Amino acid sequence: MLVEKGEGYGIITLNRPKALNALNLQVLTDVTAAAAQLDADPEVSAIIITGADRAFAAGADIKEMQSLDFATAYKADWFAGWTRLSEVRVPIIAAVNGFALGGGCELAMMCDILVASTKAKFGQPEINLGVLPGMGGSQRLTRAIGKAKAMDLCLTGRMIGAEEAERSGLVARVVEHEQLLDEAKEIAATIASKSQIASAMVKEAIDVAFETTLEQGLRYERRLFHASLATNDQSEGMAAFVEKREPGFTHT
Ligand code: CO8
Numbered sequence: 216m217l218v219e220k221g222e223g224y225g226i227i228t229l230n231r232p233k234a235l236n237a238l239n240l241q242v243l244t245d246v247t248a249a250a251a252q253l254d255a256d257p258e259v260s261a262i263i264i265t266g267a268d269r270a271f272a273a274g275a276d277i278k279e280m281q282s283l284d285f286a287t288a289y290k291a292d293w294f295a296g297w298t299r300l301s302e303v304r305v306p307i308i309a310a311v312n313g314f315a316l317g318g319g320c321e322l323a324m325m326c327d328i329l330v331a332s333t334k335a336k337f338g339q340p341e342i343n344l345g346v347l348p349g350m351g352g353s354q355r356l357t358r359a360i361g362k363a364k365a366m367d368l369c370l371t372g373r374m375i376g377a378e379e380a381e382r383s384g385l386v387a388r389v390v391e392h393e394q395l396l397d398e399a400k401e402i403a404a405t406i407a408s409k410s411q412i413a414s415a416m417v418k419e420a421i422d423v424a425f426e427t428t429l430e431q432g433l434r435y436e437r438r439l440f441h442a443s444l445a446t447n448d449q450s451e452g453m454a455a456f457v458e459k460r461e462p463g464f465t466h467t
Contacts, residue, residue: 236266
């Protein structure tokens with residue numbers, strides 16, 4: 216795994232290209248620790264996760280899982296550690312450069328904005344291994360693209376390209392392969408130009424839409440909106456609009 220910092224954002228690159236960036240326990244530990252560290256850094260307003268070479272991640276590491284038995288997996292709550300990524304409060308952009316299969320697709324779906332290159336391939340091929348998605352695929356994919364498509368992908372194990380993923384609502388943007396990282400950096404820089412508090416609240420409010428009823432979600436959003444009125448960034452943002460100038464957010 217590689218970690219770099221840009222202006223206002225961090226980039227985590229999965230870097231096991233010989234295994235198509237398969238996700239083993241070491242990757243889990245490294246990625247979740249790096250993401251938590253970037254999240255705690257006041258200079259970081261967004262995180263990009265991408266993969267080296269031709270894969271984003273081709274899934275959980277099958278070679279590591281091959282001899283895993285029920286008792287070990289259950290007692291260790293195997294892969295539950297990935298939920299730490301969902302606790303990150305700055306927005307995470309998945310820049311999907313190639314295969315995003317099984318756990319790789321599930322990792323992308325843990326992120327907040329999915330940008331895909333024209334070479335990206337998504338799928339939940341666990342069915343071919345005699346198992347099923349285990350890092351959220353049956354849940355997040357169904358919420359993202361609906362029951363019909365989720366059943367299709369999880370039951371047949373087929374891969375879809377970036378265009379179909381965008382049409383299905385899995386992906387926010389598709390760009391030429393060579394443009395992928397620039398596009399992700401541009402999104403990250405745009406987010407970094409906003410109020411960190413407001414963007415964390417946006418992320419929190421949209422995530423709540425996945426977890427609760429509309430009535431409760433609307434109330435939650437309204438309360439967060441009320442809370443945003445207590446921030447200096449709200450005063451600055453609205454004053455800047457009225458005074459016809461750019462805002463200078465202080466993330467306070
Ligand atoms: N795990 C381990 N190694 C892998 C994986 C993987 N998921 N994917 C690819 N590799 C390795 C290959 O074994 C190969 O290694 P080697 O050179 O040593 O033989 C190398 O990467 C290159 O792969 P290929 O030669 O297969 O490359 P191809 O271009 O021919 O094929 C594919 C690319 C189509 C992506 C193919 O590699 C493939 O089908 N990979 C497996 C995809 C898959 O089934 N993913 C789902 C895994 S299961 C999962 O993710 C469950 C998640 C939930 C776990 C929750 C636990 C609680």
